Amino acid sequence: MIQVISLLLENKPGALMRVTGLLSQRGYNIESLSVGRTLDPQISRMTIVVDVDSLQRAQVIKQMNKLINVLQATDLTESPAVIRELVLLRIRTTQENRTAVLKEAEIFGGRVVDSSTEGYAIEVTGDPEKLGEFVDVMSAYGEVDVIRSGSVAIALESKKLKLQPPIPTKTLVG
C-alpha cells in the first residue's frame, strides 16, 4: 500500500543519505521523495511516499525514528493532511487541438507558463491522483513530456515536536 510519511530532519551533512539509504536497505520502495527547508534553517521537512506491505507501516516509522538526525517521523497515510504535487508538462500539439488543450488544462486548474507554435508548457498542482489523470488526458492530444515534483504533505493537526535536552558529558576520568 501507499504510505505517506512526513519527516522533520536536522539539516546536517549526510542526513538525506541516511534516510534514502535506510529505505533501500530495508527494501521499501520509494514512490517519491521531496525535501526542503522549514522556517528554521537548521531543520528540513521531507515528504516520503513509499509502497509497503500494510504490516510494515509501523516498522518504517520506527526505523526512521531511530535515525539520529530525524527529529520526528509521522505517518500521514490516514491522518488529516493535505497532500499536493506539482506537474510541469510540455505538450506538442496541432493547431486544431490548441483550444481543446487549453480547456482541459483549465478544468484541472492548470496554468500555461509557456506558449509557442509547437505547443504549450503547463503547470498544475493538485492531488497526486488527479495529476495522473491530467497527464493521461493531455497525452491524448499530443506528445508530452512530464516532470512531477513528488508529493509534499502537511498534517492538518499540529503534532508537538519533542526534542531531547542537552546531555552533560561525563566528568573527567583519571
Next chain:
Amino acid sequence: MSQLMSGARMLAECLAREGVECIFGYPGGVTLPFYDVLYEHHVRHVLVRHEENAAFAAEGYARTTGKVGVCCATSGPGATNLTTGLVDAMMDSIPIVALTGQVSSKLIGSDAFQEADTFGITRSCTKHNFLVKRFDEIPQAIHEAFYIAASGRPGPVLVDITKDALQGQGHYQPVSTIHLPGYKVFTEGHTGQIRRAAQMIAESERPLVYSGGGIVLAGAAPELREFVQLTSIPTVSTLMGLGALPTEHPNFISMPGMHGSYAANLALTNADLLIAVGVRFDDRVTGRLAAFAPHAKVIHVDIDPAEVGKNRVPDVPIVGDVKRVLAKLNKLIDETPAPEQKIAAARRAWANQIAEWKAEHPYDRSTSDSEIKPQHLMSEIDRCSGGQAIVTSDVGQHQMWAAQLIRFNEPRLWVNSGGLGSMGFGLPSAIGAQFARPDKLVFAICGDGGFQMSIPELATIASHALPIKMVIMNNGYLGMVRQWQTLFYNHRLSAVELDCFPDTDKLAAAYGIKGRTVEKPWELGPALEEAIKEPGPFLLNVKVTPLENVYPMVPAGSAINEMVLGPPQPVEAA
C-alpha cells in the same frame, strides 16, 4: 582554562576523558598526526596486523566489559578493512567507536591517494557516523560518538576525521554538554504494560522466559536471576544471551533454535506465555516464524521500539531498558500473592515435562576410544573452564558445539559473532578480551577455516605475550558448510576441503610461542592442562573426527519442533 593544541591532541584528550584505556589500530598516512600524539600519550595503542581485527578486538573488549571498545584505521583501505567488524558490532549491538583518518578536506572528492567515501560506505554499517573536517569539531563529535555507541541499543559509531582537522591548531575547551535533539533513548517502560505483564505471568500455566543478548548488554543478569528466582519460570537463552542465567541454574533449559536443545525447542513450542526479554525473534531461533511458539501469548521487552513487533506481534509490548523493566516487574511480583492452586499444579507439571524432555534428548557428549570427537573437545574445555573462563569463538560447527556444551556461569564470558556470523572473529576478539580482563583465563576456539583468516594476529598475541589459549578444532573442512552439503546437497562436497593446513606447531614456533598438536583422545586432557599451565600464549591444534555433524538441527524453513536429532540410523539390508 583553554589550551592551545592540535586536533590530534584534542582527540587523544577526549578519548582519555571518555576513560579509554586502549585503542586497537593500524596507522597510515592521514592518521600520522594522531600517532605522533600517541607516541607519548597515556592512552595505550595496540598494533594489530589487519584493521578488521582491530574492530574485532575492540568488540572483544566491549563484549567482555560493557565498556566502549575503540579501534582506529587510516583512510581508504584502512577504513574499508574495518567494515566487517562494524557490521558485526551492528548486528550484535556492541558499543564500539571507530576512528578513521580521511584525506584533507580540500582534497575530498578529488580521488586523492587513499581516498574512500568512508562516511558513505559506513552509513549502513554503523548506528551513526560523523565526518569531521575541522579541528574544533573533534571534541563534540567524539563525545557524541561515545554517547551514541553506549546508550539505548548499543552499536558501532564511526568518526571520520580529515588530516587537516588533525593538524589544525586551536584552543581546546573541554565540551561540557552534547546535544542530540533527535536521539530518543527509551528507559522506563510503560507502568500499565508492566502491570499487565505481571498479571499475565500470574495466570500462565506454561510460562517460559526467552532471554537474549539484550540482558547481557543491559547488565540485567542480576534482575533476570531475581525474576527467575521469584517465579521459578524455566528459561531458554539465545546464543547471544548465554551466561546471563548460569548454565547450571536449575531453571535453565538451554539455547533454542537451529542447533538448540530438544527441550528448549519443545518448551518454546508448547509454552502458553513467552516472557521475551532482550531478544529479537531472530530467524535462527524461530525457525519457520508462523509455527514459532504457536500457543503462546508474548510479553516482549526491548529497548529498541523497532524490535518490538518486527517479527512477532506481542500481546504486551514493553519498550524500555530490560534492567529497569525487570526490576519493576520483580517488585510487582514480589508484592503479589503466590499463584493459586490450579496454576501452581499446572506449573509443576510443566516443570516436570521440561525435565523429561531434557532427559529424553540431552546434547550428544559422546567420546570415542580412537579419535577425538568434537563434542569431547568441548566437554574437556568445559571441564577446564568450570563455567568461569572467557571463551571466544569463530563461526561454524565448533561454535555450535561450544555453545551447547560449555557452561557459562556469568554473563560476558561467551564471546561470539552471532548476528553476522563472521569467520575469523575468535582470535582477534580474544585479544580484546584478554586486554580487558588480564586476570581471566581466555580460550579462543577457532575453526581450522576461521583460524586461517586470523593467523596474522599471532604476532599481536606474541608481541604482548597474551596468555590466550588458542584451540583449533581441526576437522579438515569448512565443517558447517560441509554439513549442509552432506545433508541437503546430496553429499556433493564442493569447495569445503581445507587441504594444506599448516603445521601449527611450526607456526607457533615461528612466532616464538608454545604449540602442540593432538589427535588421540587420551592426549587431549593433558594437552589442555599444559596449555593452561603455560604462562604465555598457547596454540593447541586438535584433530577431531572430520565428518561429524551438529545435532539437533532444525532444517531451514522448518518449525523448531521439527528437529533432526541425530544421523540417520543405518537400515538393515532387506
